[in-house]
Amino acid sequence: MYRVLFERVFVRLDPELAHRVSFALIRLAGAVPPLRALIHRMFVPRRIPPVSMFGRTAPGRLGLAAGFAKNGEGIAGLAMLGFAHIEIGTVTALAQPGNPQPRLWRVLDQRGLRNRMGFNNQGAARVARRLASVRRTKAGRAATVGVNIGKSKVTPLERAPYDYATSARLLAPYADYLVVNVSSPNTPGLRDLQATDHLREILLAVRHAADAVTPHRPAEVPPGVLPGQQRVPLLVKIAPDLTDEEIDAIADLAVELQLDGVVAVNTTVAHPLGEGGLSGPALRGRGVEVVGRLRQRMGDGPVIIGVGGISDVDAARAYLSAGATVIQAYTGFIYEGPAWPGRINAAI
Secondary structure, eight states: OHHHHHHHTGGGSOHHHHHHHHHHHHHHHHTSHHHHHHHHHHHSOSOOOOEEETTEEESSSEEEOTTSSTTSOOHHHHHHTTOSOEEEEEEESSOBOOSOSOOEEEEGGGTEEEEOOOOOBOOHHHHHHHHHHHHTSHHHHHSOEEEEEEOOTTSOGGGHHHHHHHHHHHHGGGOSEEEEEOOOTTSTTGGGGGSHHHHHHHHHHHHHHHHHHSOOOOTTSOTTOOOTTSSOOEEEEEOTTSOHHHHHHHHHHHHHTTOSEEEEOOOBOOSSSOSSEEESGGGHHHHHHHHHHHHHHHOSSSEEEEESSOOSHHHHHHHHHHTOSEEEESHHHHHHOTTHHHHHHHHO
């Protein structure tokens, strides 16, 4: 039924408008506890093995990638549909409108999306207030929520560590984990920050800022295995367009700094379709390669969140076989519909 709705209704709408309409319905349903419980029973199989993730018990391995719930809205509704964890953002220190429209396109022949959104969001202070409110609810406390942070567009590259640290300081108290996003292709110069000399400075600034507002993790606890309510885990999200040598350098830096993990991968600019990053099945092959390379380089300790082109069970299993601890999707959800997260989590 969803596929018919998508092909006859949603594809006739502007992609951003379709997103706003569908997300509004998810938020509305998630805000009504009896309706939320009914939809969860309808869409999510009961026997999904729980997964330990950063000291929390998550109901499965498939979560929602950053980009869908940019401002921390609709968390209860998204969990209702069977996402085991929800990564919100990307959030920047300063509120910003993002790039001019149009900035989101469907690539129907590839079942993909191309975007040049540009980190449109309400800013870290406002999102932090929302998350504080969400965490006061039973459903909000039950959800595993990651927070993806990026650089404000107006902030010069040399001030990036301060900008990221500002967001971390505001958002870390409400996050089950933090992700430093230096890999979006839609903020000028951002991907330059993946160079290890820049990245080290940013990650140290974020770690210091987060530690200042959250309890510290005992030294004897290894990265990736964290007790609840302890030091917020820190990960970095990288691009698929890096060379193998650059991926190795980031993996080595992650081990050196005792990061808790890496999110691999973001959208790719290796396509002929125009501006912006491409997501969807075309990204899958490189994404699996990057995850496998990271796991081989970093060993078994750090968490690897695999993301990119996961649209079916085979793709999900390919990421897990390559070494991903858990996986995320966004584009697959758009094309496959509300019953899809629970179905994938049950199958894997």
